[in-house]
Amino acid sequence: MEPTHPIAQDDALPPAATSGHASERKVTIGDVAARAGVSKSAVSFVFNGRSGVGSDARERILKAAHELDWRPDARARALSRSRAQALGLVIRRDPTLIGTDPFFPQFVAGVESYMSTVGYALVLQVVDGEAAEQEAYARLAGEARVDGVFLTDLRVDDDRPSQLGALGLPHVLLGTDRRSDSPGIGLDDAAGIRRAVRHLHALGHQRIAHVSGADRYVHSRIRREAWEGEMAALGLDPGALVEADFTGRAGARATHELLDHPEPPTAIIFSNDIMAIAGMSAAADRGVRVPQDLSVVGFDDIPLAPYVFPALTTVRQDVFAWATACARSLVAIVEGNEPVPVTLPSVEFIVRASTGPARPLSDARQGAPE
Amino acid sequence: MEPTHPIAQDDALPPAATSGHASERKVTIGDVAARAGVSKSAVSFVFNGRSGVGSDARERILKAAHELDWRPDARARALSRSRAQALGLVIRRDPTLIGTDPFFPQFVAGVESYMSTVGYALVLQVVDGEAAEQEAYARLAGEARVDGVFLTDLRVDDDRPSQLGALGLPHVLLGTDRRSDSPGIGLDDAAGIRRAVRHLHALGHQRIAHVSGADRYVHSRIRREAWEGEMAALGLDPGALVEADFTGRAGARATHELLDHPEPPTAIIFSNDIMAIAGMSAAADRGVRVPQDLSVVGFDDIPLAPYVFPALTTVRQDVFAWATACARSLVAIVEGNEPVPVTLPSVEFIVRASTGPARPLSDARQGAPE
DNA sequence: GTGAAAGCGCTAACAG
DNA sequence: CTGTTAGCGCTTTCAC
Numbered sequence: 001m002e003p004t005h006p007i008a009q010d011d012a013l014p015p016a017a018t019s020g021h022a023s024e025r026k027v028t029i030g031d032v033a034a035r036a037g038v039s040k041s042a043v044s045f046v047f048n049g050r051s052g053v054g055s056d057a058r059e060r061i062l063k064a065a066h067e068l069d070w071r072p073d074a075r076a077r078a079l080s081r082s083r084a085q086a087l088g089l090v091i092r093r094d095p096t097l098i099g100t101d102p103f104f105p106q107f108v109a110g111v112e113s114y115m116s117t118v119g120y121a122l123v124l125q126v127v128d129g130e131a132a133e134q135e136a137y138a139r140l141a142g143e144a145r146v147d148g149v150f151l152t153d154l155r156v157d158d159d160r161p162s163q164l165g166a167l168g169l170p171h172v173l174l175g176t177d178r179r180s181d182s183p184g185i186g187l188d189d190a191a192g193i194r195r196a197v198r199h200l201h202a203l204g205h206q207r208i209a210h211v212s213g214a215d216r217y218v219h220s221r222i223r224r225e226a227w228e229g230e231m232a233a234l235g236l237d238p239g240a241l242v243e244a245d246f247t248g249r250a251g252a253r254a255t256h257e258l259l260d261h262p263e264p265p266t267a268i269i270f271s272n273d274i275m276a277i278a279g280m281s282a283a284a285d286r287g288v289r290v291p292q293d294l295s296v297v298g299f300d301d302i303p304l305a306p307y308v309f310p311a312l313t314t315v316r317q318d319v320f321a322w323a324t325a326c327a328r329s330l331v332a333i334v335e336g337n338e339p340v341p342v343t344l345p346s347v348e349f350i351v352r353a354s355t356g357p358a359r360p361l362s363d364a365r366q367g368a369p370e
Numbered sequence: 371m372e373p374t375h376p377i378a379q380d381d382a383l384p385p386a387a388t389s390g391h392a393s394e395r396k397v398t399i400g401d402v403a404a405r406a407g408v409s410k411s412a413v414s415f416v417f418n419g420r421s422g423v424g425s426d427a428r429e430r431i432l433k434a435a436h437e438l439d440w441r442p443d444a445r446a447r448a449l450s451r452s453r454a455q456a457l458g459l460v461i462r463r464d465p466t467l468i469g470t471d472p473f474f475p476q477f478v479a480g481v482e483s484y485m486s487t488v489g490y491a492l493v494l495q496v497v498d499g500e501a502a503e504q505e506a507y508a509r510l511a512g513e514a515r516v517d518g519v520f521l522t523d524l525r526v527d528d529d530r531p532s533q534l535g536a537l538g539l540p541h542v543l544l545g546t547d548r549r550s551d552s553p554g555i556g557l558d559d560a561a562g563i564r565r566a567v568r569h570l571h572a573l574g575h576q577r578i579a580h581v582s583g584a585d586r587y588v589h590s591r592i593r594r595e596a597w598e599g600e601m602a603a604l605g606l607d608p609g610a611l612v613e614a615d616f617t618g619r620a621g622a623r624a625t626h627e628l629l630d631h632p633e634p635p636t637a638i639i640f641s642n643d644i645m646a647i648a649g650m651s652a653a654a655d656r657g658v659r660v661p662q663d664l665s666v667v668g669f670d671d672i673p674l675a676p677y678v679f680p681a682l683t684t685v686r687q688d689v690f691a692w693a694t695a696c697a698r699s700l701v702a703i704v705e706g707n708e709p710v711p712v713t714l715p716s717v718e719f720i721v722r723a724s725t726g727p728a729r730p731l732s733d734a735r736q737g738a739p740e
Numbered sequence: 741g742t743g744a745a746a747g748c749g750c751t752a753a754c755a756g
Numbered sequence: 757c758t759g760t761t762a763g764c765g766c767t768t769t770c771a772c
């Protein structure tokens with residue numbers, strides 16, 4: 001409070017400021033330095049955690065900064081360090097459909113929770129097509145708005161990793177792409193699906209169908225392949241497969257298609273909860289009871305999953321932890337540090353009421369309430 | 371391609387760069403100016419849409435910039451114009467619960483869709499408490515990361531508007547607060563609820579209950595008051611009210627509570643779809659059939675709403691358009707322009723299968739399947 | 741119309 | 757260990 005250093009202050013005031021009446025001028029590092037009676041670099045050093053400032057000086061600096069309520073201006077910092085201290089996430093999705101996705105908000109929350117602890121900002125962009133997406137990355141890179149980006153919704157033979165490479169934009173992949181040598185962090189989707197298949201098998205199900213997402217997405221494909229693989233491993237006949245697109249509409253349609261079959265499945269594993277819930281409704285619509293006539297498994301464990309009727313058996317991934325790991329990893333990359341090895345929690349399989357024992361094959365025809 | 375101008379290029383190279391081997395140097399406005407044979411300010415003028423550059427020069431500049439694939443560096447721009455060209459959105463929500471909310475992704479998409487057309491970036495922050503929220507705003511403002519913010523989840527007697535005012539952070543309110551003179555843009559929630567009440571009344575319902583969100587939120591309260599008001603306007607007895615919190619869990623609990631009543635409601639209006647869906651499941655759990663024994667109305671029209679069983683009657687708001695309007699408005703504010711008057715599409719009332727005629731009062735006891 | 745020059749607020753060499 | 761100095765890349769007066 002009292003021990004201000006007026007002399008030093010006057011010294012540091014830029015000549016220009018003495019003219020006007022300096023009431024509303026933004027407080028800068030110079031003001032802090034002056035008030036603490038040190039040089040600007042001393043202040044800078046303290047705020048960047050570098051050594052080379054005596055503890056008494058450091059003390060005064062911190063105090064002065066606090067009294068002045070000063071924080072380093074992110075823009076100036078970004079310019080002089082040639083680093084934006086921001087990471088980008090561009091989401092390519094039909095804007096009207098974006099509300100469908102339980103993944104996105106959780107991912108954002110997870111990423112942000114780590115980033116804010118290290119002073120990074122998250123820059124978000126929503127685009128709705130190939131061209132717009134490319135332009136978005138080009139701009140983020142060209143304008144140097146961000147230091148790196150997260151790449152989501154990985155596709156099979158995705159060429160975005162190499163495009164990002166060409167732009168010189170550091171990135172992490174949400175998922176893994178063997179083709180690319182970009183670092184990728186993925187959850188073990190396959191394990192969840194395998195557990196679902198085994199669970200149903202243990203309940204006596206033989207005809208286990210799968211409703212997948214679009215096969216061009218890596219995560220859709222992984223889930224589908226896991227289902228196929230586990231069916232084979234258990235010695236079951238390959239089940240019916242319908243490719244859908246993760247929407248409720250497609251889930252309902254796929255379910256009808258499967259149930260129209262002369263030998264309909266006794267269980268369906270959906271590639272996400274939305275489709276699974278829509279599928280249960282489709283079943284209910286035609287008098288097929290879940291789980292008596294048909295067992296249903298979802299994927300994601302959306303917040304609504306326990307509160308639909310019957311409560312949905314599903315696979316839960318810890319998206320938040322995943323996102324945190326991605327953020328940690330990307331920050332390490334852009335700062336040129338050793339990437340920290342990540343250990344992700346494994347997926348959980350949550351058994352609720354939508355799965356039950358298979359009926360004896362003989363009377364497994366649907367639509368026959370007692 | 372071929373027409374490079376090595377001489378001009380060399381001219382523009384800062385002396386320092388000649389020492390090292392200048393291969394990967396970032397291209398700057400100087401390079402563009404040199405290549406076009408003009409001064410840096412000419413380039414700047416062209417890229418900022420100002421007059422004062424001859425059309426031939428402008429031509430060459432655009433060409434040079436394109437050939438060099440140059441875009442103004444956002445950081446440098448931000449510093450010299452004292453403007454971040456970015457807007458902030460801080461979401462305060464339990465991170466694990468954020469996936470519940472259909473509003474947030476849509477809002478982000480809408481806001482972004484406008485912002486990207488005017489070259490603004492969206493900076494997102496997710497916090498989980500009062501203190502963290504305040505700190506987030508303080509940082510956003512102090513570090514000058516953003517030029518303004520959107521204020522969501524408006525509360526009754528919210529003091530955040532004045533806090534933002536104190537920070538000198540321009541903002542728009544998502545909703546309206548009579549107390550504050552901050553500009554606010556809100557959808558007409560009340561109209562949707564009133565229509566729901568009238569719809570149910572027309573179907574013969576008399577005992578129409580409401581499951582609200584936490585009453586400290588403006589939007590919860592508006593919806594509750596609209597329900598109360600319309601009930602009164604129609605001459606109906608005040609219906610039962612249960613205050614919940616927008617989660618499935620609370621929706622289910624509230625539903626049980628209402629149905630436990632000796633004279634249970636024949637219809638329930640929930641303040642969001644999640645609670646409504648959970649409520650339908652709760653009803654199904656106890657053998658109450660929707661809509662035969664109980665009509666249910668939700669709010670939001672989440673993507674799943676048409677695909678639950680029975681399909682949910684609900685109120686749809688155009689969140690995307692709302693968000694776009696908010697963004698337009700905030701950009702105008704931070705740029706000191708006249709705020710454009712906004713006209714928002716009105717809410718829609720979507721009738722699906724979860725509402726039906728009320729049973730005659732005499733046998734309106736639940737749990738009595740034919 | 742055009743170009744030179746002075747910042748924007750901070751960081752980081754580099755002397756002292 | 758401290759202070760001085762020169763940028764970071766762009767915008768913007770202000771002379772020419």
